[in-house]
Amino acid sequence: MERLIKIILLDILKNKIVVTYTLILAILSWSSFALEDNSAKGLLTILNVILFTVPLVSVLFATIYIYNSSEFIELLLSQPVKRAKIWISLFIGLSLSMVLAFFVGAGIPLLVNSPDAVGFMMILTGCLISVIFVALAFLSSILTRDKAKGIGIAIMAWLYFALLFDGMVLFLLFQLAEYPIENAMVGITALSPIDLARIQILMHLDVSAMMGYTGAIFKDFFGTTAGLIISFLLLCLWAAIPFYISLRKFKNKDL
Numbered sequence: 240m241e242r243l244i245k246i247i248l249l250d251i252l253k254n255k256i257v258v259t260y261t262l263i264l265a266i267l268s269w270s271s272f273a274l275e276d277n278s279a280k281g282l283l284t285i286l287n288v289i290l291f292t293v294p295l296v297s298v299l300f301a302t303i304y305i306y307n308s309s310e311f312i313e314l315l316l317s318q319p320v321k322r323a324k325i326w327i328s329l330f331i332g333l334s335l336s337m338v339l340a341f342f343v344g345a346g347i348p349l350l351v352n353s354p355d356a357v358g359f360m361m362i363l364t365g366c367l368i369s370v371i372f373v374a375l376a377f378l379s380s381i382l383t384r385d386k387a388k389g390i391g392i393a394i395m396a397w398l399y400f401a402l403l404f405d406g407m408v409l410f411l412l413f414q415l416a417e418y419p420i421e422n423a424m425v426g427i428t429a430l431s432p433i434d435l436a437r438i439q440i441l442m443h444l445d446v447s448a449m450m451g452y453t454g455a456i457f458k459d460f461f462g463t464t465a466g467l468i469i470s471f472l473l474l475c476l477w478a479a480i481p482f483y484i485s486l487r488k489f490k491n492k493d494l
Contacts (some may be wrong), residue, residue, distance in 0.1 A: 240324045243315075247332030251304065257340050260296050264288065264344025272352040279444070282353060282361065285345060286440055289365045290433055293345075294372040295397050297337045301376030302393040304333060306386045326489045330377060330482055337369040357443045364436045367474045371432045372397070374482040381485045381492065404431045432477040435470045442467065 251257055271284040305312075308329070315325045345365060349358040379392040408427060428434050 240328055243320075243324070243328040244332050244335075247329060248335055251332060251336040252339070254304075256300060257336060260300070261340040261344040264292075264341065265348065267292075268345045268348035272348060278353050282349075282357060282444060285349065285361065286437070286444075288345065289361060289368060289440075290437055291401055293341060293365055293368050294401065294433065297369045297372035298376045298379070298393045298397050299390070301333045301337070301373045302380050302390050303386075305329065305377065305380040306389060322490050323486060326377075326486050330373065333376075334370045334373045337373055338366045341365050341369050357440070360443050361440055364439050364474075367478065368432065368436050371474065371478045371481075374478045374480075374485070377485040378481040381488045400431050400433045404434065429470075429473050432474055435474050435477075439467065439470055439474075 267288055268285055272278060272281040274281075312325060312329075316322065342362065346362045349362055352358075353361075375396050376393055379396060380389045382392060383389050408424070411427075412424070428438070
C-alpha cells in the first residue's frame with residue numbers, strides 16, 4: 240500500500256496542472272502580502288483563494304485524474320490487491336498532493352508573513368478544504384462511469400457549497416424572519432464545509448462583517464474553544480463521510 244501511494248503521489252506531483260496550480264497560489268499569496276500595506280488585507284485576499292479557488296481545483300483535478308486512471312485501476316484490480324487498499328491509496332495520494340501544493344503555494348507565504356494563530360488556522364483550514372473536496376471528487380466519480388457527468392457533478396458540488404448554499408440560507412432567513420430560527424441556522428451552517436472553514440478563519444481574524452449572517456450567528460453560539468473543536472470535527476466528517484460512501488460503492492462496483 241505504501242508503494243502504491245508513493246507511485247500515485249510521484250505521478251501527480253509531476254503533473255503540469257499541479258505545478259501550475261502551485262505557482263498560481265504562490266504568486267497570489269506573495270503578491271497579496273507585497274501589495275497591501277498590512278498583513279490583515281493580505282490574509283483576507285488569501286481567504287477568498289482558500290474558499291473558492293482551492294476547492295474548485297481540488298475537486299476538478301481529482302475527478303479528472305480518477306477517470307483518466309481507470310485503466311490503471313483496472314490493472315491493479317487484476318492483481319492480488321484488495322479493492323479497499325487501491326481506493327484508499329488513490330485517496331491518500333491525491334489528498335497529499337493537493338495539500339502539498341497548497342502548502343508550498345500558500346502555506347509558506349502565510350508562515351513567513353503571518354506566523355501566528357491566524358496564519359496557522361488558514362493553513363490548517365486550507366489543507367482540510369483540499370482533502371474534503373478530493374473526497375467529494377471520489378464520490379462524484381464513483382456515481383457514474385460517464386466522465387462528462389462525473390465532472391458535471393463535481394462542478395455542481397463546488398457551485399452549491401461556494402455560492403448557492405449561502406443564497407439559499409439567506410432566502411430562508413428572509414422568509415422566516417418573524418420566527419426564532421437562530422438555533423436552526425447554527426445547524427444549517429454545518430451543512431457546508433466552506434461556511435465552516437470561513438467561520439474558523441474569521442473567528443481568529445475578528446472580521447464579523449465578512450462572515451455573513453450565518454457566520455455571525457455561529458460566532459454568537461460557538462465563539463469559544465468548544466465551538467472551534469466542534470467545527471473542526473465537522474470538517475473532518477465532511478472529508479470522511481463522502482470518501483467512506485465512495486469506498487463502499489467502489490467495493491461493490493462492477494468494473
